[in-house]
Amino acid sequence: MSRIGKLPISVPTDVKVTLDGTVLTFVKGTTTQTLDTLGNCGVVLEDNTLTFSTNSDQRTDRAFWGTYRALAANIVTGLTAGFEKKLEINGVGYRAAVEGAILKLQLGFSHDINFDIPAGITIAVEKNVISIKGADKQQVGQVAAVIRSFRPPEPYKGKGVKYTDETILRKAGKTSKK
Structure with a gap:
């Protein structure tokens, strides 16, 4: 069980997040960054909170779960604070x-x-x-x-x-x- 992957990400109101299939898009002003999860983990966006989950119990899916959560958190931090x-x-x-x-x-x-x-x-x-x-x-x-x-x-x-x-x-x- 990933300790990092199960933590939710709170998204500030000035950062817009859209979820299109497996592609997350983060937009703040004119800066846009995307994250493609390639179907290795599930993403839920509700009330400005991102939550990641695994699709299966396979080792690679569990590894990607924490990785994609960390990448998304870094994108949010980069867009807000840099x-x-x-x-x-x-x-x-x-x-x-x-x-x-x-x-x-x-x-x-x-x-x-x-x-x-x-x-x-x-x-x-x-x-x-x-x-x-x-x-x-x-x-x-x-x-x-x-x-x-x-x-x-x-x-x-x-x-x-x-x-x-x-x-x-x-x-x-x-x-x-x-």
Whole structure:
């Protein structure tokens, strides 16, 4: 029995939810997101509350039950509050700046890295902190991971791009033997 799947989702009044067969559509203003349950679980929408249930006792249906409930909850949270990831840049001469729809990164290479900001994502830079915001949790996390992959933090001096809540385990440097 899924502990996550059986929890109901309360939908705010400013988010409109429509159920068409196995497709859930969430609309707030001009933003639309869809979730196709592919018939693996049942969905009931009544009084601004979404309730998910399994169609059978098969292992895959029970797995999808919790998964689709979590995805729907993330869509509702994304449309109402949004998601945010923060990255921190550490290193001498390491900089970031947003110019239009491009994030320019100077990370110690001989060239600048120009990252095209995808649609639905907003990026702000303040000193050495990059804030990534958006309505889609997966997309925000993916963009943060791609930016971090340009220069992951190294364990000796801690230089590179890291999440603000990430701790870097430092290694001892070389020592001379006498």
